[in-house]
Amino acid sequence: MLTLPPALAERARTGTLAHAYLLTAEDPVVLRDAARATAAALVCQGETPPCGECKHCRKAEKGVHPDVITVAPEPGKDLTVEQIRSLRQDAYIRPNEGKRKVYIVENAQKMNPNAQNAFLKVLEDGPAYAAFLLLSPTPAALLPTIRSRCETVAVSGRAGTEDADLARRAGELAGLLLDGERWRLISWCTEHEKDKREDAAALLEETRRAVLRYRDGKNTPRAVRMARTLQELTARLNGNANVGCVWGALWAEAGET
Numbered sequence: 134m135l136t137l138p139p140a141l142a143e144r145a146r147t148g149t150l151a152h153a154y155l156l157t158a159e160d161p162v163v164l165r166d167a168a169r170a171t172a173a174a175l176v177c178q179g180e181t182p183p184c185g186e187c188k189h190c191r192k193a194e195k196g197v198h199p200d201v202i203t204v205a206p207e208p209g210k211d212l213t214v215e216q217i218r219s220l221r222q223d224a225y226i227r228p229n230e231g232k233r234k235v236y237i238v239e240n241a242q243k244m245n246p247n248a249q250n251a252f253l254k255v256l257e258d259g260p261a262y263a264a265f266l267l268l269s270p271t272p273a274a275l276l277p278t279i280r281s282r283c284e285t286v287a288v289s290g291r292a293g294t295e296d297a298d299l300a301r302r303a304g305e306l307a308g309l310l311l312d313g314e315r316w317r318l319i320s321w322c323t324e325h326e327k328d329k330r331e332d333a334a335a336l337l338e339e340t341r342r343a344v345l346r347y348r349d350g351k352n353t354p355r356a357v358r359m360a361r362t363l364q365e366l367t368a369r370l371n372g373n374a375n376v377g378c379v380w381g382a383l384w385a386e387a388g389e390t
């Protein structure tokens with residue numbers, strides 16, 4: 134499942150992601166998942182990146198996309214200047230399959246000073262199709278010159294059980310949006326009016342995916358429209374919209390035929 138950091142959802146959708154991000158979280162698994170989703174958003178050729186359905190998304194999610202390259206230090210060692218130099222050389226070879234090349238640098242804080250300086254060059258002068266995702270639990274260990282050239286995004290981690298709960302609730306809401314009776318949807322929305330903004334954003338984003346998975350049946354145009362609405366509302370929440378207003382907008386939109 135591609136779970137994009139909510140802060141990047143709107144820019145992913147509009148194809149305006151920056152070329153360098155510093156993703157931070159304590160949990161390496163959470164970081165890796167966020168990086169794969171962001172990489173998918175960059176290489177996606179579907180309608181609403183990351184669509185999760187095009188071949189680029191699917192390969193990026195599995196970590197097998199030829200234009201998504203991961204660089205990591207050997208266990209117990211630094212990321213060396215040689216590794217960064219070969220990344221730099223590779224960056225000048227055009228993408229294999231898509232329009233972008235994405236470099237994921239795991240444990241970026243382990244770049245030694247020479248490696249960081251070499252990396253700085255590729256950050257500044259790399260080809261326009263190249264994008265860089267630096268992952269680090271301790272971003273302060275990176276040179277300020279690197280940090281200032283990346284947008285920093287704190288990725289919030291969620292435990293597996295919470296994930297399963299979120300997926301269940303998203304599936305339920307998707308069913309209500311596509312097939313449900315209107316009064317049940319309204320009562321759902323009313324119950325969630327006082328949710329925390331970030332919880333509501335996570336639920337709407339997850340529901341968008343559930344709605345798209347639901348698309349096989351007769352609801353196709355409606356599912357596509359609802360997915361778009363959910364994406365817009367998630368963006369509004371991330372832009373500090375009132376949670377109650379967003380739920381109100383959702384059931385109003387779902388009521389349109």
Ligand SMILES: [Zn+2]
Pocket residue numbers: 176177178179182183184185186187188189190191
């Ligand atoms: Zn896609």
